[in-house]
Amino acid sequence: MATTAATGGTRQPARDRILDTAFRLFYAHGPRGVGVDTVIAESGVAKATLYKHFPRKDDLVLAYLDKVDQAWFGALRAAARDAGDDPRDQLVGMFDALASACRREGYHGCAFINTAAESSSDSAVHARTVEHKNVVRAWVTDLARRAGAAHPDRLARQLTLLLDGGLAAGVLDADPGAPAEARAAAEALVAAACPATTTG
Amino acid sequence: MATTAATGGTRQPARDRILDTAFRLFYAHGPRGVGVDTVIAESGVAKATLYKHFPRKDDLVLAYLDKVDQAWFGALRAAARDAGDDPRDQLVGMFDALASACRREGYHGCAFINTAAESSSDSAVHARTVEHKNVVRAWVTDLARRAGAAHPDRLARQLTLLLDGGLAAGVLDADPGAPAEARAAAEALVAAACPATTTG
DNA sequence: AAGCTAACAGACAGGTCTGTCTACCAGCAA
DNA sequence: TTGCTGGTAGACAGACCTGTCTGTTAGCTT
Numbered sequence: 453m454a455t456t457a458a459t460g461g462t463r464q465p466a467r468d469r470i471l472d473t474a475f476r477l478f479y480a481h482g483p484r485g486v487g488v489d490t491v492i493a494e495s496g497v498a499k500a501t502l503y504k505h506f507p508r509k510d511d512l513v514l515a516y517l518d519k520v521d522q523a524w525f526g527a528l529r530a531a532a533r534d535a536g537d538d539p540r541d542q543l544v545g546m547f548d549a550l551a552s553a554c555r556r557e558g559y560h561g562c563a564f565i566n567t568a569a570e571s572s573s574d575s576a577v578h579a580r581t582v583e584h585k586n587v588v589r590a591w592v593t594d595l596a597r598r599a600g601a602a603h604p605d606r607l608a609r610q611l612t613l614l615l616d617g618g619l620a621a622g623v624l625d626a627d628p629g630a631p632a633e634a635r636a637a638a639e640a641l642v643a644a645a646c647p648a649t650t651t652g
Numbered sequence: 653m654a655t656t657a658a659t660g661g662t663r664q665p666a667r668d669r670i671l672d673t674a675f676r677l678f679y680a681h682g683p684r685g686v687g688v689d690t691v692i693a694e695s696g697v698a699k700a701t702l703y704k705h706f707p708r709k710d711d712l713v714l715a716y717l718d719k720v721d722q723a724w725f726g727a728l729r730a731a732a733r734d735a736g737d738d739p740r741d742q743l744v745g746m747f748d749a750l751a752s753a754c755r756r757e758g759y760h761g762c763a764f765i766n767t768a769a770e771s772s773s774d775s776a777v778h779a780r781t782v783e784h785k786n787v788v789r790a791w792v793t794d795l796a797r798r799a800g801a802a803h804p805d806r807l808a809r810q811l812t813l814l815l816d817g818g819l820a821a822g823v824l825d826a827d828p829g830a831p832a833e834a835r836a837a838a839e840a841l842v843a844a845a846c847p848a849t850t851t852g
Numbered sequence: 853a854a855g856c857t858a859a860c861a862g863a864c865a866g867g868t869c870t871g872t873c874t875a876c877c878a879g880c881a882a
Numbered sequence: 883t884t885g886c887t888g889g890t891a892g893a894c895a896g897a898c899c900t901g902t903c904t905g906t907t908a909g910c911t912t
Contacts, residue, residue, distance in 0.1 A: 466859065482770045484684055487899060498860045500903085509900070561769060565820050569766035570682045573823075582824050609829055610814075610837040617817030620765050623773075624782045629809055637810040637841055644840050666889070687869060698890045700873085709870070853912100860907070868899070877890075882883100 467505045469495040474516050479563055483513045484570045513567065514580055520563040521584050527553065528588065532595065539599035543592070543611060543642050547635035550615060554622030554631050562619040588612060599646045607645045611638055667705045669695040674716050679763055683713045684770045713767065714780055720763040721784050727753065728788065732795065739799035743792070743811060743842050747835035750815060754822030754831050762819040788812060799846045807845045811838055 463469075473495035477486040488509055492499050506512040527549040535545020553559060560566070564581040571577040589612045596604035596611075614634045621630035663669075673695035677686040688709055692699050706712040727749040735745020753759060760766070764781040771777040789812045796804035796811075814834045821830035 481772075482684075484682075485770060488901080489899080496860095499862075499901085501859055503901070504858085507901095560773075561765070562820070565761070565765070565823075566769035568823065569761060569769050570685060572681075573760075585821070585824055606833055606836065609833040613814055613817035613821060613830060613834050613837065614810075615817070616820045617813035617815070620762070620816045620820055621785070621813060623765075623768065624785055630813060633806055633809040634813050636806065637813065637837075640841060640844050641837055644844070688871080689869080699871090699892075701889060703871070704888085707871090856909100856911080858908090858910105861905085862903100863905105864903075865901090866899100869897080871895090873892100873894075875891085875893105877888105879887085879889105881886085 466495075466497050466501050470497055470502055470505060470512070471515055471519060474512050475519050478513065478516045478567075479520070479560055480558060482570055483509075483516070483567055488512075510576060514576060517564060517567060517577065517580050517584070521587075524549075524553075524563075525584075525588060525591075529591070539595050540642050540646050543595055543599055543607075544635060544639050546592075547615070547618070547631065547638055550618045550622070550634060551628060551631035554618070554628065559622060561623040562616065565616070565620065585612070585616075588615075596645070599642065601642075601645045602647075603645070607641065610641050614638055614641075666695075666697050666701050670697055670702055670705060670712070671715055671719060674712050675719050678713065678716045678767075679720070679760055680758060682770055683709075683716070683767055688712075710776060714776060717764060717767060717777065717780050717784070721787075724749075724753075724763075725784075725788060725791075729791070739795050740842050740846050743795055743799055743807075744835060744838050746792075747815070747818070747831065747838050750818045750822070750834060751828060751831035754818070754828065759822060761823040762816065765816070765820065785812070785816075788815075796845070799842065801842075801845045802847075803845070807841065810841050814838055814841075 464472075470491060474486075474491050477491060477494065488499075488502065491497075491512070492502055495502075502512075506515065528546045531549035531552075532542035532546040535541045535548070564584050568578050568581040589608050592611055593604050593608035596607040599607075601607040614637055618631050618634035624630075664672075670691065674686075674691050677691060677694065688699075688702065691712070692702055695702075702712075706715065728746045731749035731752075732742035732746045735741045735748070764784050768778050768781040789808050792811055793804050793808035796807040799807075801807040814837055818831050818834035824830075
């Protein structure tokens with residue numbers, strides 16, 4: 453009857469179980485749509501334990517956003533890396549991360565945008581969202597610079613607009629038209645902004 | 653002390669007052685972030701009156717979305733019309749509606765995306781959002797066809813992606829970089845997709 | 853064996869939410 | 883006068899929310 457061995461062996465630490473559960477529930481219903489009690493019940497944790505690791509619900513929400521940041525930014529970099537060595541291909545290749553995200557069961561759009569939508573503009577959530585988007589855009593800008601874009605910051609802005617638009621549109625229809633067209637548009641914009649130097 | 657003449661003359665009908673208040677509050681905080689009691693207090697209406705016109709809160713939310721649809725779609729068409737007679741200019745000109753929306757005090761992103769984010773995928777809100785986006789995209793597709801685009805549906809998809817991306821990004825930074833760059837990207841995509849026939 | 857840490861279990865307070873209900877009132881038409 | 887329509891005012895039920903608190907237990911270290 454030992455609780456820590458109930459599932460047969462070493463269980464995940466309580467903090468990880470809380471965060472994993474919050475990640476799943478918050479993404480599906482929005483942080484405001486999930487009560488702390490539900491997180492507690494589904495993660496099999498005591499209330500005091502949750503409030504020990506995350507004194508306010510907002511702390512849990514921020515930790516959730518950090519987890520999302522790692523996952524999404526990681527997926528973007530992986531997709532770019534898989535596209536080859538040419539930075540121009542990488543700029544287009546990162547849209548593969550968008551396509552596979554939209555395909556995923558239970559896809560519900562950009563967690564940052566969704567969470568920021570239910571928060572005021574001076575909240576910590578809003579600030580964290582701005583920061584996330586800036587980090588991603590800075591990375592894309594660097595890629596655009598290495599791709600030889602005339603105005604790397606402008607190209608990066610355009611591509612991240614397409615990315616955000618694709619994240620939003622991916623919720624609304626099941627057909628993969630949006631991500632595919634986002635990638636096509638990115639190809640056109642990259643081609644127009646980056647003079648081809650290596651191949652004709 | 654006559655209540656109907658308290659503001660000095662004929663007051664707006666109760667239904668309009670409710671809807672106007674809901675529009676303002678729902679957009680600012682999200683429907684889930686605004687209680688029915690707040691709408692009642694701020695619109696100066698009795699609870700029974702609100703529930704007479706909108707039996708469920710969800711009915712009020714849908715009416716709110718319809719109001720948003722009229723406003724936003726109307727602004728898009730007006731911006732396109734103001735851009736001149738050439739459909740290619742109109743495709744780019746509609747991005748002026750995005751820019752002025754983002755500039756507006758209290759801008760908080762796309763009401764449809766924000767509301768859908770806090771609703772489940774089988775909700776009426778979700779369906780209404782899909783419908784709205786489809787109507788707008790159909791209109792853009794028609795514009796693209798008249799602009800002589802090789803693939804009007806593809807161009808329309810790309811442009812609406814930029815539009816949605818711009819709506820999302822406009823919440824996050826105050827500087828007008830996003831809408832301006834969305835317009836610039838639209839120009840490039842339109843130019844690439846529509847062969848110039850009238851001018852050289 | 854003793855003590856510490858981390859977790860479990862769950863009651864509780866105080867507030868907010870939606871939606872229903874009773875009771876009253878003003879204006880208008882028959 | 884009578885009755886209808888549309889509105890006001892606000893109590894109420896029942897559920898749910900966050901956050902606090904008391905008490906217990908398992909495992910590790912010394």
